[in-house]
Amino acid sequence: MSDETQSSLDSIWQSEDQIFANKELLDIEHIPDEERIIGRDDEISNVANSIHPAIQGGKPRNTLIYGKTGTGKSLVAKHVTQSAERFAQKEGTHLNRAYIDCTQTTTETQVVIKLARSFNDPKKTDISVPLSGLSTNAYYDRLWRILDELHDVVIIILDEIDKLQENNVLMQLSRAGEAGKLESCKVGIVAISNKITFKDSLDERVLSSLQEREFIFPPYDANQLREIMRHREDAFQEDVLSNEVIPLAAAFAAQEHGDARKALDILRNAGELAKDDGSDQVLEEHVRDAREQADIDRFSKLLQDQPTQSKAAVYALSSLADGLKEEEFSTREIYEQYEQLTKTLDIDALSQRRMADRLNEQVFLDILGITDRVGRGRGKGMTNFYYLLEDPEVVQSAIKSDQRFSDVKI
DNA sequence: AATCCACAGGAAGTCTCGGTTA
DNA sequence: TAACCGAGACTTCCTGTGGATT
Numbered sequence: 001m002s003d004e005t006q007s008s009l010d011s012i013w014q015s016e017d018q019i020f021a022n023k024e025l026l027d028i029e030h031i032p033d034e035e036r037i038i039g040r041d042d043e044i045s046n047v048a049n050s051i052h053p054a055i056q057g058g059k060p061r062n063t064l065i066y067g068k069t070g071t072g073k074s075l076v077a078k079h080v081t082q083s084a085e086r087f088a089q090k091e092g093t094h095l096n097r098a099y100i101d102c103t104q105t106t107t108e109t110q111v112v113i114k115l116a117r118s119f120n121d122p123k124k125t126d127i128s129v130p131l132s133g134l135s136t137n138a139y140y141d142r143l144w145r146i147l148d149e150l151h152d153v154v155i156i157i158l159d160e161i162d163k164l165q166e167n168n169v170l171m172q173l174s175r176a177g178e179a180g181k182l183e184s185c186k187v188g189i190v191a192i193s194n195k196i197t198f199k200d201s202l203d204e205r206v207l208s209s210l211q212e213r214e215f216i217f218p219p220y221d222a223n224q225l226r227e228i229m230r231h232r233e234d235a236f237q238e239d240v241l242s243n244e245v246i247p248l249a250a251a252f253a254a255q256e257h258g259d260a261r262k263a264l265d266i267l268r269n270a271g272e273l274a275k276d277d278g279s280d281q282v283l284e285e286h287v288r289d290a291r292e293q294a295d296i297d298r299f300s301k302l303l304q305d306q307p308t309q310s311k312a313a314v315y316a317l318s319s320l321a322d323g324l325k326e327e328e329f330s331t332r333e334i335y336e337q338y339e340q341l342t343k344t345l346d347i348d349a350l351s352q353r354r355m356a357d358r359l360n361e362q363v364f365l366d367i368l369g370i371t372d373r374v375g376r377g378r379g380k381g382m383t384n385f386y387y388l389l390e391d392p393e394v395v396q397s398a399i400k401s402d403q404r405f406s407d408v409k410i
Numbered sequence: 411a412a413t414c415c416a417c418a419g420g421a422a423g424t425c426t427c428g429g430t431t432a
Numbered sequence: 433t434a435a436c437c438g439a440g441a442c443t444t445c446c447t448g449t450g451g452a453t454t
Contacts, residue, residue: 109438133430135437331417351443356418382449383417 018237019275019282025235026268028070028261037079038231039224040072043217047080050213051188054084057093057152060188062174062210066196067217070259073192076217077157081190084155094152102163109136111169115156116143125149140172140181147185154187161191162198167206174209219258225250228260229267236271241282245270248287266290269297299390300398303367309350310358311399314367314388315408316341317359318395321388328371328385331356345404359386 024030037044047063054060067073081097088095098118105111116129116139127142127149147154156173158164173189176182191210199207220228229246249270253263269290274282303314316338321327335352342349350358362368363386371385388395399405 107439130430132428132439133437138437350441352417353419353444354442357442360419382451 017275018280019240019271020235021237022235023268023271025232026264026271028264037072037075038227039220040076040217043072043076043215044080046213046215047076047190048084051080051084051155051190054095054153054155054186054188055088055091055093057095057186059177059186060153060155061212062189063191063213063215064211065190065192065215065217066194068194068219068257068259070253070261070263071217071219072260073194073217074157074159077159077190077192081155081157088153094150095155096151096153097155097157099157100159102158102160106163106165108166108169109139111158111164112136112139112143116146119143119151119154120146121150144176144181147187148183151185154185155190156187157190157192159192160194162193162195167202170206170210171203174206220254220260221258222247222250222254225253225258225260225263229263232264232267235268236282240271240274240280242284244284245282245287248284249290252287252291262294265294269294296390296394299367300394302365303395303398304401306362306367308347308402308404309355310362311402311405312341312345312347313338313355313358314362314395315399315405317368317386318388318392318399322392326369326387328387330383330385331359334359334386341408344408347404356384359384 047065050063051060065073065077078099085095085097096119098115100111100114102111105114113129113131120127120129120142122128125146127146129139129142129146158170161170164170170189170191172179172181173187176187189210202210226246229250233241233246245267249263249266252266253259256262266287267290270282270286273286273289273293277286279286303311306314313334317329317334319341320329320333320337331352335355338355339349359368360370363370366389369387369389371387400408
């Protein structure tokens with residue numbers, strides 16, 4: 001490397017970030033100190049009360065928490081259990097907790113493996129928990145042994161529980177004591193869901209044992225969102241935020257069901273746009289752009305992370321809809337286009353059955369929309385009709401960033 | 411009113427992969 | 433080592449649906 005490049009790089013390394021001081025504070029995962037959890041005082045004490053028996057080694061009440069995304073459900077659950085763990089330690093109770101994100105861990109076996117590994121201490125128990133290879137029952141067996149051996153009480157947080165594919169694991173966990181699987185250890189479950197409808201899919205017995213306590217977290221209002229952002233203002237350098245930035249971001253987020261995550265995303269994106277502009281302040285226009293940009297970015301990113309076959313299916317739909325955005329097409333129409341596409345791409349075509357599943361996955365991810373079960377045309381019963389949720393151009397350019405699609409012209 | 415159409419989506423089975431265990 | 437395990441991606445087969453057709 002020549003001296004000149006070195007010195008020009010030096011100036012980049014040296015330059016201080018004009019906008020951000022501590023960007024991590026804008027991360028939704030970041031758990032703030034207690035005084036920074038805004039507007040959730042009642043919720044915190046409710047949850048604390050319901051798991052309170054655990055402190056003395058009793059059985060914590062199972063708790064169900066509902067609320068839309070970004071209403072502080074996970075935050076409160078994590079915070080309260082963490083605090084309980086600390087206090088119990090002083091009381092001499094072996095209380096432990098585990099957090100499971102059910103969007104990542106979707107099957108029964110995986111949940112059991114994760115729990116067993118997180119509660120285990122191989123040095124003390126001499127039990128190993130391999131990542132795979134055992135039967136589900138063998139994993140349960142080890143989990144029960146670990147719990148009895150090491151812990152008085154455990155609290156299990158199951159976040160986004162509606163994403164769990166099977167609920168046998170809930171049955172097992174909530175009834176472990178009665179079923180004689182556990183001798184001394186008590187198990188409490190804190191289940192978190194953003195859909196109330198998820199109850200419909202549950203077994204009566206599980207539901208009743210899970211529903212000992214049930215709380216609904218309301219959305220944040222604009223005032224609370226403002227306060228939340230003010231408490232994280234340290235993320236920025238001093239005097240970088242102009243006055244209207246936070247109220248505006250709060251107003252935007254409040255419009256979309258009071259989502260704190262959204263508010264922080266907008267704020268961070270606005271900061272990044274300001275930085276790209278070379279501006280030394282974050283201005284109102286940055287916030288407005290950030291909101292628009294955030295939606296498209298999220299969408300494109302989501303799409304780019306999809307497997308090739310799914311992209312092909314979505315692309316087929318987008319080429320049908322070219323110029324006619326939001327027009328709906330039936331599975332069969334999309335499949336015909338998809339078959340063409342796979343030929344030009346020289347990839348194997350999936351069966352129609354499978355491609356329809358892929359399309360439904362995209363609907364689940366909010367990449368596509370669906371009008372289902374509307375009978376139309378001649379001789380048709382139920383038919384699914386799919387449509388794009390963004391402009392065809394946006395969709396196609398996102399997919400074409402994948403090399404395999406770059407030459408496609410249909 | 412009876413029948414037909416054409417699709418949705420469940421069930422069951424196959425294959426492959428990465429892993430453990432005795 | 434052979435036997436086994438679960439997950440995931442697929443396929444094929446099948447049943448149910450409800451407006452259109454006759």
